[in-house]
Amino acid sequence: MKGLSSQSIALAKKELYSALNSPATYGVWAFFLLFNSITFFYLQKFFSLDSATLRPYFSVIPLVYTLLIPAITMKSWAEERKTGTAELLLTMPFSEWDLVLGKFLSSLMILVIALVLTLGVPFSLFPLGDFDGGVIISEYVGALLLGMAAVALGQLFSSLAKNQISAFLGGVVVLLAVMLLNQLTSLMDLPKILADILNYLSLAFHFESFARGILDSRDILFFILVTLLFLFINTRVLLFRKWS
Amino acid sequence: MIEVHQLSKRYGTVQAVRDVSFQVGTGQVIGLLGPNGAGKTTIMKILTGYHYPTSGSALIDGLSVEEYPEEVKKRIGYLPENAPSYGDLSPLEYLSFVAEARAIPKDKRASRIKQVMDQCSLQEVKNKSIETLSKGYRQRLGLAQAILHDPAILILDEPTTGLDPNQILEIRALIRELGKSKTVILSTHILQEVEAVCSQVIIIHQGRIAAQGTSAEIGRTLKGQDSWHLELRGNLSEALPERFVFNNVSFIVQNQKRLENGNLFIKISHIDEPAMANVSPHAIGETLFDWVVAQGYKLTHMEHQKVSLEDIFVQLTKEG
Numbered sequence: 051m052k053g054l055s056s057q058s059i060a061l062a063k064k065e066l067y068s069a070l071n072s073p074a075t076y077g078v079w080a081f082f083l084l085f086n087s088i089t090f091f092y093l094q095k096f097f098s099l100d101s102a103t104l105r106p107y108f109s110v111i112p113l114v115y116t117l118l119i120p121a122i123t124m125k126s127w128a129e130e131r132k133t134g135t136a137e138l139l140l141t142m143p144f145s146e147w148d149l150v151l152g153k154f155l156s157s158l159m160i161l162v163i164a165l166v167l168t169l170g171v172p173f174s175l176f177p178l179g180d181f182d183g184g185v186i187i188s189e190y191v192g193a194l195l196l197g198m199a200a201v202a203l204g205q206l207f208s209s210l211a212k213n214q215i216s217a218f219l220g221g222v223v224v225l226l227a228v229m230l231l232n233q234l235t236s237l238m239d240l241p242k243i244l245a246d247i248l249n250y251l252s253l254a255f256h257f258e259s260f261a262r263g264i265l266d267s268r269d270i271l272f273f274i275l276v277t278l279l280f281l282f283i284n285t286r287v288l289l290f291r292k293w294s
Numbered sequence: 295m296i297e298v299h300q301l302s303k304r305y306g307t308v309q310a311v312r313d314v315s316f317q318v319g320t321g322q323v324i325g326l327l328g329p330n331g332a333g334k335t336t337i338m339k340i341l342t343g344y345h346y347p348t349s350g351s352a353l354i355d356g357l358s359v360e361e362y363p364e365e366v367k368k369r370i371g372y373l374p375e376n377a378p379s380y381g382d383l384s385p386l387e388y389l390s391f392v393a394e395a396r397a398i399p400k401d402k403r404a405s406r407i408k409q410v411m412d413q414c415s416l417q418e419v420k421n422k423s424i425e426t427l428s429k430g431y432r433q434r435l436g437l438a439q440a441i442l443h444d445p446a447i448l449i450l451d452e453p454t455t456g457l458d459p460n461q462i463l464e465i466r467a468l469i470r471e472l473g474k475s476k477t478v479i480l481s482t483h484i485l486q487e488v489e490a491v492c493s494q495v496i497i498i499h500q501g502r503i504a505a506q507g508t509s510a511e512i513g514r515t516l517k518g519q520d521s522w523h524l525e526l527r528g529n530l531s532e533a534l535p536e537r538f539v540f541n542n543v544s545f546i547v548q549n550q551k552r553l554e555n556g557n558l559f560i561k562i563s564h565i566d567e568p569a570m571a572n573v574s575p576h577a578i579g580e581t582l583f584d585w586v587v588a589q590g591y592k593l594t595h596m597e598h599q600k601v602s603l604e605d606i607f608v609q610l611t612k613e614g
Binding site: 056057060063064067068071072134135137138140142294 | 305339342343344345346363364365367368370372374375376378379380381382383387391392394395396397439
């Protein structure tokens, strides 16, 4: 894998510029903020909890990501293939890594902005109780790392799909599966080894330690490796298409 | 310099390109001519590194497109079919992105973008959204991005599609100008375009090269297909034989029909034999004239029909 090249940055800038000029991006951000806030304040009744914690707020992050991330990444490759601009990108002097990283960076920036927009919630709640800043930072780090892996997976699905809709639906289904795999272990009486494997493969399972305020290096490493794996597969998909 | 050796490409069960070989040097404009699905675009996609060949090789300045894709892509400017671009950007934003992606030095980007916009007449729409532009403007924008980094090799897939007649003439003139210092390969369906712009023609049919050379050279190899249109008067009660020999020249009557004025129209051509290699069309015409006189017919009209690129194209690309 090569480092971040000027070509990747050029592509990321162009993608981000297009995203910021698209109303859909603002719709995605609005959905994220509204979904989280409504769940937190109304469904989970934060003010009745009598507890200075944002854990309920972050507990829905894996679920909301299953819709949010595919909405961000569905255009990534599927739109390029549909409009024919993939041919332009793939005949410019970009390596496959340049292209995949450029796309990944722009989608990640959309997610980072979405997370930054949620900062209003903790900042407005701080005066109301004795919140643990360290836990909240850990929760945000976890949300970012989980998002990173999910963006890489969503982007991979976009490279496999023929259009945005199938990229979105495929992304939702697969993200639901990998996010909520650990739920199976609590719903079903599975052998321990199988339960351990399912838990390990679940993205949400690795997010739980961050939600508890623990920055576990194994979980950090897991998210980084999973992200790199999905990005690597994405480069192979691009390469494979040249042969097919 | 482009070198293509025994290039083949298979998409699943479809053999798109079969054993294609050719070379193109600097200062040449080569036209790839062929019907839809002939394999022209596939050859271009391989040369640009968008697809890899199933077998054979494509070299750009001696570099394999598979082994040195990034080096090869730096040397090539490519206008894909239908000139795809990013509709949500303006031409200026789009070309700025291409300039950055092509690593054109920052201090030269603005002047280079202005230069290609002038060349492709894009100045008046430079700040409009690309999706609102006409097909002609988008096509010119595609050409502008292809020449932006001043590549040594230009690959243009149907570069004048969607342009009006004046724009076609402008773009052809631009391609001719670029072709003086660059290697240019263009594909087209328009035969006049090949004759107007290209120094060499490669006719592709069913994935193979059906003919290659200048249009004059291709014409010469098929000169047996030159024909004469004659209108005869006289004692013509019987139909003419399909083949005959006169003064050691074999002729074949391709078509004969009675006209309203009672004259007989015939389309006739000579049969190309080794002994005829150095016989000029003029001499064949004289022989034909002598045959008419010897038969006692009166000749009211005689016209030499030279084989055109269009005839060659139709002849070479006929199914089967």
